[in-house]
Amino acid sequence: MRTEILHLLKKSRPVPLSGEAIARRLGVSRTAVWKNIRSLQQMGYAISGSPRRGYVLLQVPDLLYPAELTARLNTKLIAPALSSICHLPSADSTNNVLKKMAEEGAPEGTVVVAEYQETGRGRMGRSWSSPAGKGIYYSLLLRPEIPPQKTSPFTLLAAAAVCQGISSVLPRLSPGIKWPNDVLLNGRKVCGILCEIKAETDLVHYLIIGIGINVNTGPEDLPPALRDTAISLKLANNGVEVPRAAVAAAVLQHFDELYQEYREKGAAPLLDRWRAYNVTLGRRVTIISPGDTFSGTARELDQEGALVVEGEKGKKRRFLAGEVILA
Ligand code: BTN
Numbered sequence: 001m002r003t004e005i006l007h008l009l010k011k012s013r014p015v016p017l018s019g020e021a022i023a024r025r026l027g028v029s030r031t032a033v034w035k036n037i038r039s040l041q042q043m044g045y046a047i048s049g050s051p052r053r054g055y056v057l058l059q060v061p062d063l064l065y066p067a068e069l070t071a072r073l074n075t076k077l078i079a080p081a082l083s084s085i086c087h088l089p090s091a092d093s094t095n096n097v098l099k100k101m102a103e104e105g106a107p108e109g110t111v112v113v114a115e116y117q118e119t120g121r122g123r124m125g126r127s128w129s130s131p132a133g134k135g136i137y138y139s140l141l142l143r144p145e146i147p148p149q150k151t152s153p154f155t156l157l158a159a160a161a162v163c164q165g166i167s168s169v170l171p172r173l174s175p176g177i178k179w180p181n182d183v184l185l186n187g188r189k190v191c192g193i194l195c196e197i198k199a200e201t202d203l204v205h206y207l208i209i210g211i212g213i214n215v216n217t218g219p220e221d222l223p224p225a226l227r228d229t230a231i232s233l234k235l236a237n238n239g240v241e242v243p244r245a246a247v248a249a250a251v252l253q254h255f256d257e258l259y260q261e262y263r264e265k266g267a268a269p270l271l272d273r274w275r276a277y278n279v280t281l282g283r284r285v286t287i288i289s290p291g292d293t294f295s296g297t298a299r300e301l302d303q304e305g306a307l308v309v310e311g312e313k314g315k316k317r318r319f320l321a322g323e324v325i326l327a
Helices: 002-014 019-026 030-043 067-072 094-103 152-169 244-265 268-277
Strands: 046-050 054-059 087-089 109-114 135-142 176-178 184-185 188-199 204-214 284-289 293-301 307-310 317-319 321-327
Touching: 002 019, 002 030, 002 054, 002 067, 002 152, 019 030, 019 054, 030 244, 067 087, 067 244, 067 317, 087 094, 094 109, 094 135, 094 188, 094 204, 135 244, 152 176, 152 184, 152 204, 152 244, 176 268, 204 244, 244 268, 268 293, 284 307, 293 317
Parallel strands: 087 109
Antiparallel strands: 046 054, 109 135, 135 204, 176 184, 184 188, 188 204, 284 293, 284 321, 293 307, 307 317
C-alpha cells in the first residue's frame, strides 16, 4: 500500500491529495493512509500534511529504494517486479548477500542493492570503497543455461550496460571500457564489476554480477591511494550532484535489454556494443593474469570475449581473464 500511496502522491504533485481521497482510491481506511504516510516520512520522503489541504510530496530522498528503481524500469528479465529488488541500508558485500539468496533459490533477475558496504569486494582480492549514500553498490543474479567456459560475455555485457546507462542520464560524458570491464571517465575508473560464478564442469548454477559505481563520491571519500586513478560521475559532471536512482535504474534497464538481445541472438551483437566503448584495442598494454605478466599491443576482442595481445616479433597471446594496465 505504501508504494501505491507514493505513486498517487507523485502523480498528483504539486497538487495536494486528501487522506480521504487516497483512502477512497485504494479502498482502505484513512488511518491506514496516515500510518503509511508516516512510514514514508520515516523513510526520508518529505511529505507535508495539513487537515484542510491534504498531503503533498515535497521531496524524494536520494536513496535506492525498490519503488524508486521500479518506477523507472520497464524490464523483462532483470528486476521484473518490486519484490525482485532487496534494498539494504548496509551489507558486508551485496555479492555475499545475493549469493546466500541464490543458494536458497532466488530467481534470475533478483537484485540486491545497499546504501553502504562494510567490506565491499573488488577483483583480484582487492576491496571496493563503498561510502554510505555516495555510490551505487548492487548485485544481479543470472541463471543462464550455459557451460562455465561461456560466461566471459556477461562481464562485458555488464560494462556495456553501465556505459549505456551513464550516457543516457549524462549524455555529455563519454564513458569507455578498459578490458574486460572497468568503466573509465577521462581515463580514470568510475565503475568496477565483480562477476562470481557457481558451476559444475559443464553447467552454470548461477552468476552474480556485482556493480560498483562512484556517483557522488568526492575525493575525500576515496582512499588516498585511489585519488589519482579514480573518478566519480559528480566529479566528471563539473561537481554537480547526480541522482543515484536514475543512474542505477538506467543501468538495470540497459542490462535487461542487452541480456534479452544476448538470449535471442548470441554474443556477437553484444561484443560489437562492447567494442564501441572500448579504450583498450590498439593500445600498448601490460596484462597481468594469475602467475603471468605479458606486454604488447591489444589487437582484438575475439568471439568469446578474450583479449588478443600481440607481443614482440608478432607473437600473439589470448587472455580470458586478467588485469590490463594501459601504457
Ligand atoms: C573491481 O573493479 O575490482 C570490481 C569492483 C566491484 C564492486 C561491486 S560493489 C557491489 C558488489 N559488491 C561487492 O562487494 N563488490 C561489487
